[in-house]
Amino acid sequence: MADVRVISNSTVKTANHRASGGRIELNPWDLRALPLGYTQMGLLFSKPKEPMREKETGNTLIHHFKTSLSHTLDHFPLLAAADGVTISDIIKPVYVPPIVHSFFSLNGLRGYEGITNPLLGIQITDLADGIFIGCTINHVVADGTSLWHFFNTWSEISKGSIQLSKPPVFQRWFPDGMDIPIRIPQSCVNFKQSNEDFIPPPVQDRVFHFSKETVAKLKAKANAEIGTDKISSLQALLSHIWRCVIRNRRVDPNQQTSYRLVVGARQRLQELPDNFFGNALMPVIVTMKAKELMEQGIGNPAWQMNRKIAAMTEESFKNMLRVLASKP
Numbered sequence: 001m002a003d004v005r006v007i008s009n010s011t012v013k014t015a016n017h018r019a020s021g022g023r024i025e026l027n028p029w030d031l032r033a034l035p036l037g038y039t040q041m042g043l044l045f046s047k048p049k050e051p052m053r054e055k056e057t058g059n060t061l062i063h064h065f066k067t068s069l070s071h072t073l074d075h076f077p078l079l080a081a082a083d084g085v086t087i088s089d090i091i092k093p094v095y096v097p098p099i100v101h102s103f104f105s106l107n108g109l110r111g112y113e114g115i116t117n118p119l120l121g122i123q124i125t126d127l128a129d130g131i132f133i134g135c136t137i138n139h140v141v142a143d144g145t146s147l148w149h150f151f152n153t154w155s156e157i158s159k160g161s162i163q164l165s166k167p168p169v170f171q172r173w174f175p176d177g178m179d180i181p182i183r184i185p186q187s188c189v190n191f192k193q194s195n196e197d198f199i200p201p202p203v204q205d206r207v208f209h210f211s212k213e214t215v216a217k218l219k220a221k222a223n224a225e226i227g228t229d230k231i232s233s234l235q236a237l238l239s240h241i242w243r244c245v246i247r248n249r250r251v252d253p254n255q256q257t258s259y260r261l262v263v264g265a266r267q268r269l270q271e272l273p274d275n276f277f278g279n280a281l282m283p284v285i286v287t288m289k290a291k292e293l294m295e296q297g298i299g300n301p302a303w304q305m306n307r308k309i310a311a312m313t314e315e316s317f318k319n320m321l322r323v324l325a326s327k328p
Contacts, residue, residue: 010066012066012069012070012073012122013070013073014070014073014074014077015067015070015071015073015074016074024078024170024171024172025172025174025180025181025182026140026172026181026182027172027173027174027182027278027279027321028182028321028324028325029143029265029278029279029280029281029282029321029324030140030141030172030278030279031140031182031184031324032279032324033111033138033139033140033279034110034111034112034140035110035111035112036110036111036139037108037109037110037111037139038106038109038110038111038121038136038137038138038139039136039137039138039139039142039143039144039147040104040134040135040136040137041134041135041144041147041148041151042100042103042104042132042133042134042135043132043133043151044087044090044091044130044131044132044133045130045131045132045133046087046129046130047061047127047129047130047131061124061126061131062124062126064158065122065124065133065158068154068157068158069122069154071157072150072153072154072157072158075153075164075167075168076150076153076168076277078119078141078170079119079120079137079141079150085099085125085127085128086127086128086129086130087127087129087130090127090132094206095204095205095206096204096205096206096207103123103125103132103134104121104123104134104135104136105121105122105123105134105136106118106121106136107136109138111138111139111140112140114138114140114141119137119138119141120135120136120137120138120141121135121136121137122134122135122136123136135147135150135151137150139279140279141278142277142278142279143278143279143280143281145264145266145280145281146168146276146277146278146279149166149168149275149277150168150277152166153166153168166274166275167275168275168276168277169273169275169276169277170277170278172278173269173271173272173276174321174325175318175321175322175325178321178322178325179325182325208241210237215233215236215237216233218233218236218237218239218240218298219231219232219233219236219237221236221297221298221299222235222236222239222297222298222299222302222303223236223299224299225297225298225299225300226299226300226302226303228303230306231299231302231303231306232306235302235305235306235309236298236302238259238261238302238305239298239299239301239302239305240298242257242259242293242301243293243294243298243301246290246293246294247294251290252290253289253290253291253294254289254290254291255289255290256287256288256289256290257287257288257289257290257293258285258286258287258288259285259286259301259305260283260284260285261283261284261285261286261305261308261309262281262282262283262284263281263282263283263284263309263312264280264281265280265281265282265317266280268312268313268314268317269314269317269318270314282312282317282320284308284309284311284312285308286301286304286305286308288300288301288304
């Protein structure tokens with residue numbers, strides 16, 4: 001597999017040079033992302049089958065991406081500021097090839113480094129038979145839902161849409177009585193040194209694909225074991241994955257294991273519109289002993305997840321936000 005060759009770098013600005021929209025205070029959800037790495041998502045497309053030379057096809061698409069991205073940034077002002085590699089080289093190997101990491105910009109940055117680095121980086125990689133669009137965004141600015149919101153808006157504008165289906169809302173929401181801006185104690189401002197001292201162990205990424213039929217069977221099995229119909233497809237699938245990992249690692253039966261879930265707040269807080277652009281999520285942790293996980297089937301872990309998520313009511317979200325604000 002050949003290396004990625006950088007053809008050009010450019011800064012894409014807003015098409016109409018709109019103002020940033022003013023100061024946006026960070027809420028507790030945003031502040032939690034300061035020590036986290038930038039969020040990365042990529043889209044892989046086959047090249048269009050047009051009677052055009054390969055180089056001309058790539059140049060035309062990249063120019064189109066730049067133009068549509070420029071107009072998209074008009075609506076997201078806070079974000080403004082490989083030869084020989086084929087699609088099969090990316091999706092065929094068992095593990096994600098290391099070269100895929102080079103399809104993204106701003107690698108290795110943490111949220112707090114957005115002070116001196118871009119908040120958004122887009123990299124277009126022209127493959128031998130396709131196009132890879134890599135997007136890297138500062139997690140303090142947006143969660144995964146918001147990143148897809150940006151991607152979908154870019155797609156709309158790229159297709160010629162003038163009226164956005166979901167114009168982004170940037171105004172942060174804070175519970176009544178919360179002092180803003182939230183001040184971070186000086187004792188906590190030590191992210192850079194602590195992260196530089198930590199060297200993550202080498203890991204390999206792997207993508208698993210589950211068919212619609214397989215997921216449906218897992219969901220039916222989980223619900224049947226508990227005698228309910230409330231367990232979702234995702235909860236059943238996550239339970240299955242959790243059990244597979246614990247079994248594969250041969251964990252001591254009496255050891256406590258945990259699964260960390262992220263629960264979205266947009267559908268739970270009346271104050272947050274569906275098109276809110278920012279961070280609106282809270283982690284919950286499900287804990288079980290390894291032997292309980294393996295002996296009680298797929299249904300019990302999935303049901304524990306379901307109950308944890310159901311307990312995340314509007315009031316519990318607000319209470320957790322107040323706690324986070326008091327201990328930033």
